[in-house]
Amino acid sequence: MDKFCKFCGKPLVEGKCDCDGFKAANAATSTNAENTSANNEGAGSAFSANTNASNGAFSSTPNATNNTANNANANMFSATANAPKKEKKPLSPKAIGIAVVAAVVVILVAVLALTHKTTVNLSNYITVTTEGYEGYGKASYEFDYEQFLEDYSGKLKFTSSGKKEYKDSFDELDSLGLSALGDAISGEISPESVIALAAEYSGSLDKTDGLSNGDVVTFTWDIDKEEIEKAIKCKIKCDDVETTVENLDEISTIDLFKNVEVTFSGTAPDGYVSVTEPGTYDGISYDADVYNDVTNGDVITVTASTYSSLGLEQYCIENFGGIPAETTKEYTVSGLPEYVTDFSQIPDEDVELMKKEMEDQIEADAASWNDDVTLSSMDYVGLVLFDRKSYSGNSVMVVYKVTANINFEKKEGGTYNQNVEYYLAGRFDDLILQEDGTLSIDLDQCYMGYNSFRYDTNTTKADSYGKRSFWFDGYETYAKFEKDNITAKKGDYNISTNYDAPSASDSSSTDASKEASKDASTAESSESTSADSTDSASTESSN
Numbered sequence: 329m330d331k332f333c334k335f336c337g338k339p340l341v342e343g344k345c346d347c348d349g350f351k352a353a354n355a356a357t358s359t360n361a362e363n364t365s366a367n368n369e370g371a372g373s374a375f376s377a378n379t380n381a382s383n384g385a386f387s388s389t390p391n392a393t394n395n396t397a398n399n400a401n402a403n404m405f406s407a408t409a410n411a412p413k414k415e416k417k418p419l420s421p422k423a424i425g426i427a428v429v430a431a432v433v434v435i436l437v438a439v440l441a442l443t444h445k446t447t448v449n450l451s452n453y454i455t456v457t458t459e460g461y462e463g464y465g466k467a468s469y470e471f472d473y474e475q476f477l478e479d480y481s482g483k484l485k486f487t488s489s490g491k492k493e494y495k496d497s498f499d500e501l502d503s504l505g506l507s508a509l510g511d512a513i514s515g516e517i518s519p520e521s522v523i524a525l526a527a528e529y530s531g532s533l534d535k536t537d538g539l540s541n542g543d544v545v546t547f548t549w550d551i552d553k554e555e556i557e558k559a560i561k562c563k564i565k566c567d568d569v570e571t572t573v574e575n576l577d578e579i580s581t582i583d584l585f586k587n588v589e590v591t592f593s594g595t596a597p598d599g600y601v602s603v604t605e606p607g608t609y610d611g612i613s614y615d616a617d618v619y620n621d622v623t624n625g626d627v628i629t630v631t632a633s634t635y636s637s638l639g640l641e642q643y644c645i646e647n648f649g650g651i652p653a654e655t656t657k658e659y660t661v662s663g664l665p666e667y668v669t670d671f672s673q674i675p676d677e678d679v680e681l682m683k684k685e686m687e688d689q690i691e692a693d694a695a696s697w698n699d700d701v702t703l704s705s706m707d708y709v710g711l712v713l714f715d716r717k718s719y720s721g722n723s724v725m726v727v728y729k730v731t732a733n734i735n736f737e738k739k740e741g742g743t744y745n746q747n748v749e750y751y752l753a754g755r756f757d758d759l760i761l762q763e764d765g766t767l768s769i770d771l772d773q774c775y776m777g778y779n780s781f782r783y784d785t786n787t788t789k790a791d792s793y794g795k796r797s798f799w800f801d802g803y804e805t806y807a808k809f810e811k812d813n814i815t816a817k818k819g820d821y822n823i824s825t826n827y828d829a830p831s832a833s834d835s836s837s838t839d840a841s842k843e844a845s846k847d848a849s850t851a852e853s854s855e856s857t858s859a860d861s862t863d864s865a866s867t868e869s870s871n
Contacts, residue, residue, distance in 0.1 A: 348426045445557075446483055449565040450527045454547055456571040458539060461579035464645055465539030467571070469547050471528045477520050484519035490559025494522055519560045526551055527566075537642070543573040582650040584632045588614055590659040595760055596623035596666030598720035603630055609648060611636060626661040665768065667722045668759040669715045671826045674724070678759075678767045683708055685771045686726040686754040693776075693801065694732070700789075701798060704731040704747060710827025712753070712813070717820060725753040725813065729806075729830070734798060739788040744796075748783050751809040752776070752802035779803055779812065806830045 331340045335349025344350065453472040460466045486494060494517045530551035535543065549566040556564050587608045594600045599622040603614050617629045632655050636643040641651050668674055687706055694703035709727040716722065732748045755775040760768040781804045784797045803809035806829060814823055 352426070445561050445563045446480075447563045447565055448480065448484075448523060450523075450549065450551070451565070451567050451569050453527070454531070454569045456533065456545055456547055456569060458545065458571065458573045458576070460539070460576060461645060461651075462576045463538065463540050464579060464641065464651065465541075465543075465573055465576045466537050466642075467533050467535060467539060467545045467573070469531070469533055469569075471524070471531075473524050473528055476524045476527070477518075480520040480523070481518075484523070485561045486519055487559055487561055490519075493559060494519075519562070522560065523556060523562075523564075526556065539573045539576070541574055541576050545571045545573060547571075579645065580650040581653040582609075582644060582648055583654075584609055584612060584644075584652050585614075585630070585654070585657045588630065588657070590616070590628065590630060592622065592661050592664050594664065595720060596661070596664040597621060597669075598667075599623060599661060599664045601628055601661075609644075611643065611647065612640075622661045622664075624661050624664050624666055628659045628661060629656055630659060631656045663763050665760045665762045667715070667720060668713070668724070668761055668767070669722065669822075671711065671713060671824070673761050673767075674711075674759065675765070675767055678769060679711070681771055682711075682724065682726050682754075682756055682769070682774075685756075685774050686728060689754055689774055689776060690728060690730060690752065697732070698798065700734060700736040702733050702735070704733045706730050709751070709830065710825055713824045713826075714817065714821040715823075717822060721757070722759055723755050723757045724759055725755050727751065727753045727809070727827075730800075730802065732800065734783070734785060736787075736796070737790040739790045739792065744785055744787045744789075746785065748798070748800065750781065750800055750802040750804050751806050753809070753813065776801065777803075777813075779808075 331343070333340055333345035333347060333350050335353070336345060336347040338345055338347065344354075450471075453476045454469055455472065456467060456469045458465050458467045531547055531549045534546045534548065536545075539545070547569040549568070551564070551566055553564040553566065556562070587606055589604045591602045591604075592599050593602065598620070601616045601619045601622055603616050605612070605614050611634050612632055613634065614630050614632055617631070618626070622628065632640065632652065634640050634643045638646065640655060644650060644652055666673075690706050691703065694701075697703075707729045709729055712725040712727060714723040714725070728751070730750055730752050732750075733745070734748060735743065735745045738744050753776075755777075756769055756771070757773065757775075758768075758770070762768055778801075780799050780801045782797050782799050783804070784795065786795050788795050803812070810829060814825075817823060
């Protein structure tokens with residue numbers, strides 16, 4: 329049966345206990361034993377001396393007194409030798425106090441060992457890094473996962489509820505092939521792994537870019553301390569981590585447009601824009617705000633950009649070591665040949681060339697007339713400029729007032745002599761002004777109008793029957809010319825003239841012919857002759 333210490337209650341080991349009470353009592357017992365041994369030695373000496381004395385006395389002279397003394401000594405020895413052990417002396421109050429204090433300390437140590445929680449300072453494992461250039465610095469942070477696991481390996485324990493919760497979590501991870509997140513050897517997620525996984529993604533920086541030297545960047549935790557402390561026997565400490573930005577270099581600028589070529593082609597105002605770059609800056613693209621329908625003097629804006637999610641500035645910093653000196657650049661359209669839109673753009677010498685071509689056309693037409701009709705004059709009226717509204721193109725009409733003379737012998741005697749005035753125009757298309765100021769115009773393409781009118785003489789020629797009439801290409805009045813060629817086309821063109829419209833009195837002779845035409849319509853007989861051919865601009869008919 330085990331014996332227990334009467335001082336502290338712990339089981340005795342080989343009859344001993346290491347508590348202070350037992351040690352104090354054992355020390356007192358040792359002292360008593362030493363005193364008993366000393367007494368026994370004194371008694372033995374006395375017995376020996378008495379015996380010798382007694383023997384001496386006995387052999388010489390018997391002495392009652394000596395016998396009495398010897399007997400007394402013998403009795404004394406016998407009493408000392410056979411007497412029962414004395415009881416141990418009670419402990420002093422001091423020894424008892426020491427024993428009590430020692431017991432309390434032991435209990436406190438045991439309680440603290442059972443209730444103590446390890447403090448885990450997560451902020452010690454956060455490193456904030458800044459890099460880049462002054463004004464464009466970037467900040468990032470990292471949680472030292474591996475070092476944390478190494479420092480706390482085997483030092484943390486789950487609470488009973490936490491152990492069950494994360495054991496179930498491990499089984500779920502393992503079923504998904506993710507058991508590497510935990511302790512694959514023991515088949516459990518370690519407490520330090522749980523904290524590390526939570527800490528690695530549970531915080532943020534208040535500033536991450538656009539940093540300058542001297543700025544303070546603060547990392548702030550966003551972690552559920554109470555939830556972790558409920559599951560793991562620990563105390564979580566997670567203070568903010570502040571870092572002062574320093575050692576950012578000054579940044580240089582780069583010219584993204586130094587090799588950009590912007591060219592223009594086509595004819596203004598319908599020119600084209602082309603932007604090319606030989607690849608000086610990889611990953612940079614260039615776009616113009618307008619690519620079509622440009623004219624000289626227009627300002628085109630070209631913008632540099634990148635498809636990178638970093639954005640243009642950061643992309644340039646990381647790839648070219650500088651920021652763009654500019655991200656847009658303006659280019660002025662120039663050098664395009666352009667459609668004439670104003671009379672001032674038509675050189676005088678080109679006006680004369682068009683007039684000459686028009687007069688050649690009139691004279692050639694007059695050469696096919698009937699012998700009784702001659703060209704009296706052709707007077708230059710002016711130019712009509714047509715500038716298309718919806719798409720490119722222009723035209724110029726060269727307007728002339730033509731006077732034809734009709735002269736023949738009348739049947740009743742005498743001579744018929746009458747001037748016929750009308751308006752005729754020739755059209756030249758696509759007048760283009762070159763960069764050097766010269767005009768490009770195709771003079772071989774002069775389109776004459778298709779309108780024609782009949783002029784009635786109300787007179788019969790000698791040796792013929794019926795009243796004579798003649799057809800002319802053109803308009804008998806300027807008003808009709810204007811209506812068909814200017815007013816009717818205003819919806820499609822911007823139209824301008826460089827002359828004042830002739831007055832109605834300028835075409836009185838032609839108006840008179842209209843009245844004569846009415847009278848001629850009552851003629852009972854008719855005769856028709858052709859000057860040259862039915863295609864000619866001057867066909868004679870007789871009524």
